[in-house]
Amino acid sequence: MDTPESPRTTTAVRDALTTLLVDAEDTDALDTLAGSEVLIPVPDDATDEDATDPGTVALPVLEQPGGRQTVPVFTSEGEMAELLPSVTRYRLVPLGALAAQWPADELSLTIDASSPHGLTLDSHGVRSRLARF
Template identity: 70%
Template structure:
Protein backbone atom coordinates (compact mmCIF):
# COMPACT_ATOMS: atom_id res chain seq x y z
CA UNK A 1 0.00 0.00 0.00
CA UNK A 2 1.33 3.41 -0.94
CA UNK A 3 1.43 6.00 1.83
CA UNK A 4 1.12 9.78 1.27
CA UNK A 5 4.81 10.19 2.05
CA UNK A 6 5.78 7.70 -0.67
CA UNK A 7 3.68 9.46 -3.31
CA UNK A 8 5.55 12.75 -2.91
CA UNK A 9 8.90 13.44 -4.45
CA UNK A 10 11.48 13.67 -1.69
CA UNK A 11 12.57 17.21 -2.54
CA UNK A 12 14.77 19.06 -0.02
CA UNK A 13 11.73 21.21 0.87
CA UNK A 14 9.61 18.09 1.49
CA UNK A 15 12.38 16.62 3.66
CA UNK A 16 12.57 19.89 5.61
CA UNK A 17 8.80 19.76 6.25
CA UNK A 18 9.17 16.21 7.53
CA UNK A 19 12.04 17.28 9.82
CA UNK A 20 9.92 20.11 11.25
CA UNK A 21 7.36 17.56 12.45
CA UNK A 22 9.91 16.35 15.01
CA UNK A 23 11.47 19.74 15.79
CA UNK A 24 9.53 22.94 15.05
CA UNK A 25 12.65 25.02 15.69
CA UNK A 26 15.00 23.16 13.34
CA UNK A 27 16.88 26.12 11.85
CA UNK A 28 18.50 23.99 9.14
CA UNK A 29 15.07 22.82 7.98
CA UNK A 30 13.70 26.37 8.07
CA UNK A 31 16.72 27.60 6.09
CA UNK A 32 16.17 24.82 3.54
CA UNK A 33 12.51 25.80 3.19
CA UNK A 34 13.32 29.49 2.84
CA UNK A 35 15.87 28.70 0.12
CA UNK A 36 13.57 26.32 -1.77
CA UNK A 37 11.35 27.07 -4.70
CA UNK A 38 7.68 26.24 -4.24
CA UNK A 39 4.88 25.86 -6.74
CA UNK A 40 2.33 28.66 -6.45
CA UNK A 41 -0.90 27.87 -8.32
CA UNK A 42 -1.97 30.66 -10.65
CA UNK A 43 -5.60 31.64 -10.03
CA UNK A 44 -7.94 31.01 -12.98
CA UNK A 45 -9.01 34.66 -13.16
CA UNK A 46 -5.45 35.90 -13.77
CA UNK A 47 -4.46 36.74 -17.33
CA UNK A 48 -1.29 35.41 -18.96
CA UNK A 49 0.55 38.76 -18.76
CA UNK A 50 -0.11 39.09 -15.04
CA UNK A 51 0.65 35.39 -14.47
CA UNK A 52 4.14 35.75 -15.95
CA UNK A 53 5.02 39.19 -14.50
CA UNK A 54 8.48 38.71 -12.92
CA UNK A 55 7.87 41.51 -10.40
CA UNK A 56 4.57 40.24 -8.95
CA UNK A 57 2.98 36.96 -7.95
CA UNK A 58 -0.80 36.55 -7.87
CA UNK A 59 -1.59 34.58 -4.73
CA UNK A 60 -4.34 31.95 -4.85
CA UNK A 61 -6.39 32.53 -1.70
CA UNK A 62 -8.54 29.69 -0.40
CA UNK A 63 -10.86 29.79 2.58
CA UNK A 64 -10.05 27.39 5.41
CA UNK A 65 -12.77 25.78 7.50
CA UNK A 66 -13.77 28.61 9.80
CA UNK A 67 -13.41 31.24 7.08
CA UNK A 68 -9.75 32.18 7.48
CA UNK A 69 -7.87 33.01 4.24
CA UNK A 70 -4.93 30.78 3.29
CA UNK A 71 -2.50 30.60 0.38
CA UNK A 72 -1.51 27.05 -0.61
CA UNK A 73 1.94 26.39 -2.05
CA UNK A 74 3.53 23.06 -2.84
CA UNK A 75 6.92 21.36 -2.86
CA UNK A 76 6.19 19.25 -5.96
CA UNK A 77 3.68 18.71 -8.76
CA UNK A 78 2.37 15.46 -7.18
CA UNK A 79 1.72 17.28 -3.89
CA UNK A 80 -0.18 20.01 -5.73
CA UNK A 81 -2.15 17.56 -7.88
CA UNK A 82 -3.27 15.65 -4.80
CA UNK A 83 -5.10 18.68 -3.37
CA UNK A 84 -5.77 20.73 -6.51
CA UNK A 85 -5.98 18.26 -9.43
CA UNK A 86 -7.44 20.81 -11.85
CA UNK A 87 -4.73 23.48 -11.53
CA UNK A 88 -3.45 24.18 -15.00
CA UNK A 89 -0.81 26.80 -14.28
CA UNK A 90 1.68 27.49 -11.53
CA UNK A 91 4.82 29.50 -10.91
CA UNK A 92 8.04 28.43 -9.24
CA UNK A 93 8.84 31.02 -6.60
CA UNK A 94 11.62 31.06 -3.98
CA UNK A 95 9.79 30.69 -0.69
CA UNK A 96 12.07 33.18 1.07
CA UNK A 97 11.35 35.84 -1.57
CA UNK A 98 7.63 35.22 -1.27
CA UNK A 99 7.88 35.49 2.52
CA UNK A 100 9.87 38.74 2.35
CA UNK A 101 6.93 40.37 0.52
CA UNK A 102 4.14 38.65 2.47
CA UNK A 103 1.16 40.90 3.28
CA UNK A 104 0.73 42.10 6.86
CA UNK A 105 -2.91 41.00 7.15
CA UNK A 106 -4.24 37.69 8.47
CA UNK A 107 -3.31 35.70 5.37
CA UNK A 108 -1.69 32.39 6.30
CA UNK A 109 0.51 30.15 4.15
CA UNK A 110 0.18 26.38 3.95
CA UNK A 111 2.94 24.32 2.40
CA UNK A 112 1.76 20.97 0.98
CA UNK A 113 -1.80 21.16 2.31
CA UNK A 114 -3.33 17.71 2.07
CA UNK A 115 -0.04 15.90 2.71
CA UNK A 116 0.88 13.87 5.77
CA UNK A 117 3.03 16.74 7.10
CA UNK A 118 1.72 20.11 5.92
CA UNK A 119 3.03 23.31 7.46
CA UNK A 120 0.70 26.24 8.06
CA UNK A 121 2.12 29.55 9.18
CA UNK A 122 0.39 32.75 10.21
CA UNK A 123 1.23 35.92 8.34
CA UNK A 124 3.72 36.87 11.06
CA UNK A 125 5.21 33.37 11.04
CA UNK A 126 5.75 33.52 7.28
CA UNK A 127 7.66 36.80 7.56
CA UNK A 128 9.71 35.90 10.64
CA UNK A 129 10.48 32.23 10.00
CA UNK A 130 10.88 32.09 6.23
CA UNK A 131 12.14 35.53 5.19
CA UNK A 132 15.77 34.62 5.82
CA UNK A 133 18.67 37.02 5.22
Protein backbone atom coordinates in the same frame (compact mmCIF):
# COMPACT_ATOMS: atom_id res chain seq x y z
CA MET B 1 20.60 22.00 -11.25
CA ASP B 2 17.91 20.71 -8.88
CA THR B 3 14.27 21.46 -9.61
CA PRO B 4 11.21 20.96 -7.41
CA GLU B 5 10.75 17.58 -9.10
CA SER B 6 14.28 16.30 -8.53
CA PRO B 7 14.37 13.55 -5.90
CA ARG B 8 17.22 15.15 -3.93
CA THR B 9 15.52 18.54 -3.63
CA THR B 10 12.07 17.11 -2.95
CA THR B 11 13.43 14.76 -0.28
CA ALA B 12 15.36 17.54 1.48
CA VAL B 13 12.32 19.82 1.54
CA ARG B 14 10.00 17.04 2.72
CA ASP B 15 12.51 16.11 5.43
CA ALA B 16 12.61 19.76 6.51
CA LEU B 17 8.81 19.92 6.64
CA THR B 18 8.67 16.72 8.69
CA THR B 19 11.30 18.06 11.08
CA LEU B 20 9.34 21.30 11.53
CA LEU B 21 6.23 19.35 12.51
CA VAL B 22 8.22 18.03 15.48
CA ASP B 23 10.43 21.06 16.18
CA ALA B 24 9.05 24.31 14.76
CA GLU B 25 12.27 26.15 15.71
CA ASP B 26 14.76 23.86 13.91
CA THR B 27 16.95 26.44 12.13
CA ASP B 28 18.45 23.97 9.65
CA ALA B 29 14.99 22.86 8.53
CA LEU B 30 13.78 26.47 8.32
CA ASP B 31 16.85 27.41 6.24
CA THR B 32 16.27 24.44 3.90
CA LEU B 33 12.64 25.39 3.47
CA ALA B 34 13.35 29.11 2.99
CA GLY B 35 16.01 28.27 0.39
CA SER B 36 13.68 26.07 -1.64
CA GLU B 37 11.43 26.99 -4.53
CA VAL B 38 7.69 26.39 -4.35
CA LEU B 39 4.96 26.13 -6.93
CA ILE B 40 2.23 28.73 -6.58
CA PRO B 41 -0.96 27.95 -8.49
CA VAL B 42 -2.02 30.77 -10.79
CA PRO B 43 -5.64 31.71 -10.01
CA ASP B 44 -8.07 30.99 -12.83
CA ASP B 45 -9.07 34.64 -13.03
CA ALA B 46 -5.47 35.87 -13.46
CA THR B 47 -4.67 37.36 -16.83
CA ASP B 48 -1.80 36.00 -18.91
CA GLU B 49 0.10 39.21 -18.13
CA ASP B 50 -0.39 38.72 -14.38
CA ALA B 51 0.61 35.06 -14.70
CA THR B 52 3.94 35.88 -16.33
CA ASP B 53 4.90 39.27 -14.85
CA PRO B 54 8.21 38.67 -13.02
CA GLY B 55 7.55 41.61 -10.70
CA THR B 56 4.30 40.32 -9.20
CA VAL B 57 2.75 37.06 -8.14
CA ALA B 58 -1.01 36.62 -7.88
CA LEU B 59 -1.68 34.60 -4.74
CA PRO B 60 -4.50 32.06 -4.80
CA VAL B 61 -6.43 32.37 -1.54
CA LEU B 62 -8.50 29.50 -0.17
CA GLU B 63 -11.08 29.97 2.56
CA GLN B 64 -10.67 27.53 5.45
CA PRO B 65 -13.27 26.48 8.03
CA GLY B 66 -13.88 29.34 10.42
CA GLY B 67 -13.15 31.94 7.75
CA ARG B 68 -9.35 31.70 7.93
CA GLN B 69 -7.68 32.40 4.58
CA THR B 70 -4.59 30.58 3.36
CA VAL B 71 -2.39 30.54 0.29
CA PRO B 72 -1.50 27.02 -0.85
CA VAL B 73 1.99 26.39 -2.23
CA PHE B 74 3.58 23.10 -3.17
CA THR B 75 6.97 21.44 -3.31
CA SER B 76 6.20 19.46 -6.48
CA GLU B 77 3.68 19.12 -9.28
CA GLY B 78 2.56 15.81 -7.75
CA GLU B 79 1.75 17.45 -4.41
CA MET B 80 -0.16 20.20 -6.20
CA ALA B 81 -2.13 17.74 -8.35
CA GLU B 82 -3.28 15.83 -5.25
CA LEU B 83 -5.04 18.84 -3.78
CA LEU B 84 -5.77 20.92 -6.88
CA PRO B 85 -5.96 18.55 -9.87
CA SER B 86 -7.55 21.16 -12.14
CA VAL B 87 -4.67 23.65 -11.85
CA THR B 88 -3.01 24.11 -15.22
CA ARG B 89 -0.68 27.04 -14.51
CA TYR B 90 1.74 27.79 -11.72
CA ARG B 91 4.69 30.02 -10.85
CA LEU B 92 7.96 28.71 -9.44
CA VAL B 93 9.06 31.13 -6.70
CA PRO B 94 11.84 31.10 -4.07
CA LEU B 95 10.03 30.63 -0.76
CA GLY B 96 12.36 32.98 1.13
CA ALA B 97 11.65 35.79 -1.33
CA LEU B 98 7.90 35.16 -1.17
CA ALA B 99 8.03 35.23 2.63
CA ALA B 100 9.96 38.51 2.62
CA GLN B 101 7.07 40.13 0.70
CA TRP B 102 4.29 38.40 2.65
CA PRO B 103 1.26 40.59 3.48
CA ALA B 104 1.00 41.78 7.08
CA ASP B 105 -2.63 40.72 7.43
CA GLU B 106 -3.91 37.39 8.74
CA LEU B 107 -3.18 35.47 5.54
CA SER B 108 -1.64 32.05 6.24
CA LEU B 109 0.70 29.99 4.07
CA THR B 110 0.14 26.25 3.65
CA ILE B 111 2.88 24.10 2.15
CA ASP B 112 1.80 20.72 0.69
CA ALA B 113 -1.59 20.84 2.40
CA SER B 114 -2.78 17.35 1.50
CA SER B 115 0.38 15.50 2.49
CA PRO B 116 1.43 14.06 5.86
CA HIS B 117 4.32 16.56 5.97
CA GLY B 118 2.09 19.58 5.23
CA LEU B 119 2.77 22.73 7.20
CA THR B 120 0.74 25.89 7.81
CA LEU B 121 2.21 29.13 9.13
CA ASP B 122 0.33 32.29 10.05
CA SER B 123 1.43 35.58 8.51
CA HIS B 124 3.82 36.38 11.36
CA GLY B 125 5.39 32.91 11.14
CA VAL B 126 5.89 33.25 7.40
CA ARG B 127 7.71 36.57 7.73
CA SER B 128 9.71 35.78 10.86
CA ARG B 129 10.75 32.19 10.07
CA LEU B 130 11.07 32.03 6.28
CA ALA B 131 11.92 35.52 5.01
CA ARG B 132 15.48 35.43 3.71
CA PHE B 133 15.79 38.20 1.13
